Amino acid sequence: MCSKALFVVSIHLLLLFCDVESCCFDPPSDNECEYEGWVFAPGASFKAPAPHCEDCTCTAGILSCDGYGKKAGVASIQGCVLVDDDSTCEMQFVDSMDETQPCAAWEQKRGVKNE
Template sequence: MISNIAMGFRVSMFIVVVVLPGVEAFCFASGPTGPGLSCKYEGHVFASGSSYKAPAPHCVECTCEDGGMSCCGYGKSAGVVNIEGCKQVDRPDSCELFLVDARRPNRPCPGFRR
């Protein structure tokens, strides 16, 4: 029998994947392994009912419920950003999204405001 939390998660994922296809984001999940179990992401173990925000270079926030884990990227790992005339610059030590002018990379992106 599927718990209400697991069913709600599956319905939410269906909406994100099927209903909102124009929105691009980076998320993934692992199925529940049993009540009260912990979760593990990149060597960090965290308890059921809690969250873990992995710093750069991972830039992923994970939530653990009954041993099942759902994770979504944040900052530069949140998803695809496409602004005409701009390109993304990766800084491995930061999760912040950095966009620069595609023609003059030493200048900020003219179409992007924080």
């Protein structure tokens, strides 16, 4: 058990320094997984909404989660600032010179992506 705990701590430290949103939790009982007080059966998958923004899967008692949307990784657009809005998982950027205005470069990228 001690080596498993050391492994989990090592992974968490690695993820902390990599700025990657991903985590694993010890199961509440055999083959079940727990997330924020909810218990999930083996094979269950779910997307945790904002502010968590995690896509999780329970496999043999281990809960694996990866960030999605704004928590999928580090994003940067020249001339833009990422808005930290806990009410949504979507990335939102504003102009770095006038944060009351949307970022034109981001709006252009979104327009191309949505076509």
